[in-house]
Amino acid sequence: MNRRPLAPCLAAVLLLGTACSPSDPPEAGRDAAGAQPSSTSGPGSDDSSGDDHGAVDGAEEVAEPPLHLLTLDAAGGVGLLDLVDETATVVGTIEPPVAAWTDGRYVFAATSGGVEVVDSGMWTWDHGDHFHYYRSAPELVGAVPGRGVPVVAHGRVSTAGSTGMFFPESGEAVLLDNAALDAGRVEERFRLDLGGREGLVAPLGDGAVVTVPDRSGRVRAVRRVAADGTAVDGSHERCLDARGSISTAVGLAINCADGALLLVEDGDEWVPERIPYPQGVSAPPATDFRAREGRPTVAALAGRVGFWLLDTRERRWDLVRTDGGLLQVVASDDEEGHVVALDRAGRVRVYLAGSGEQVAITRPLVAAPAGARHPVPLLVVDDQRAYLNDPEGGRVLEIDYADGARVARELVPPTAARFFAEVGR
Incomplete structure (x- = not known):
């Protein structure tokens, strides 16, 4: 698979506002513990190139990504751990969580009554050709009522745009205003x-984009809606059994039964493109895309066969067959094309996207x-790093996946x- 070479800025010459590669922000000031994730400006980034540079009243602009782990315990206790100096902060308590997601700043925690929103106070602003980094006080923002564990989707910018939540028990779709969260x-x-x-x-x-079911409730299509929820004329697109979506540097990718539907911005228009599965390849369809934030190549399980890689820039699927059942797979989409997976024995496996070769496997870690x-x-x-939590033990392992999947910390x-999330990216 084709890969565009990275062009990182050197931390030694980092100045606030310095122009950097649009592919990756400069490396954070961590020691061998790791570095920050990437983000790129892309379609639908909701004014990421605005003159305010993402500044928010009460927030401090800092020279490096303020990377933290935000953790949730079984009782709803919320904590922050600084990934540079390991400073720990207890934020507060929410309702007991059953699942959690993040957009790099906010954590959305599903509970028995809906979704609790936690502001980590840490984020990166993508300004197109460079990045700005901010930190402020963490906050428990409030709750979104809903029934059932939702499907959560976020855009490219945490301080603008919106966040989507679909609640399966009621069939309700909710779009949150990120500016209000801010x-x-x-x-x-x-x-x-x-x-x-x-x-x-x-x-x-x-x-x-919202799904359109038939009379039996099966999803047959998707359509675009405006900010007030009204349908956009002419936006109806076939997408049987739509499940899962992800915003990449290229556009919004949605899983359909026969491949991916990619919505790409062209001026004031959103152009739909179809990326069908390769002919003659038999494997279960993708249902849950995972990737390093904002990258063009994403990964999804292909049942017990292996995993799919979708390169939204090349408009191409690749199937990597594996010899063991995987629980999760995440595309790093770095220069080496690493793909990191967790198998059913609790081991971390590392593959190369181009060849599908497994280059590392750990002992059972969790x-x-x-x-x-x-x-x-x-x-x-x-x-540069992967993070894996131990839900029963409460710890988090930091793994150098490019160095034989070595446990760094x-x-x-x-x-x-x-539950946990990496924030500040």
Whole structure:
């Protein structure tokens, strides 16, 4: 698979506002512990090139990405751990979480009554050809009511645009206003009944893409809606069994039964493109894209066969067959094309995207989940490190996946990491 070479800035000459490669922000001031993830400006970035440079009242602009782990324990305790100096902060308490997601600043924690929003106070602003980094006080923002563990989708910029949540038990799609979150409020741009128990709402420009079910509730298509939830004329696109979406440097990719639907910005228009699965290749379809933030190549499990790689820049799928059952797979999309996976024995495996070769495998690092009531460990990847939590033990392992999947650090956060997210990116 083709890879565009990275062009990083040197931390030694980093100045605030210095222009850097649009592919990756400059390396943070961490020691051998790791470095920050990448972000690139892309379609639908919601004014990421604005004159305010992402500045927010009360936030401090800093010289490096303020990378932290935000952790949630079983009782809802929220903690922050600085990945540079391991300073620990207890933020507060929310309702007991059952799942969590992040956009790099906010953490959205599913609970029995909906979703609690936590502002880590750490973020990176993508200004197109360079980056700005901010930190402020963490905050428990508030809750979004809803029924069932939602499907959550976010855009490219945490301080602008929106966040989508589809609640399966009610069939409701909610679009949150990120500017309101930035001001410490939970405000819904719209709340729509999509009429089915399967679906999604993915931010796109000022509005979103939502699923369209048939009379039986099966998703048959997607359509664009404006910021107030009204349908956009002529935006109906076939997408059978749409499941999962991700915003990349190229556009918004949505999983369909026959491949991916890619929505690419062209001036004031959103152009739909189809990326079908390769002919003659038999494997279960992708359902959950995972990747380093903002990169063009993303990964998804292909059942027990292996994993799919979707290169949204090249408009191409590749299937990598593996010899063991995988639980998660994440595309780093770095210069080496690393793909990091967690298998059912609790081992981390590292592959090369171009050849599919497995280049590293660890001993079992975490226990496999014992039943549906126990959360699956989460694997998060940035441009040099992977993070893996132990939901039962509460620790987080930092793994140098480019160096034989070496465990670089065992981190003990201020609240046990039943769920966690890497923020500040």
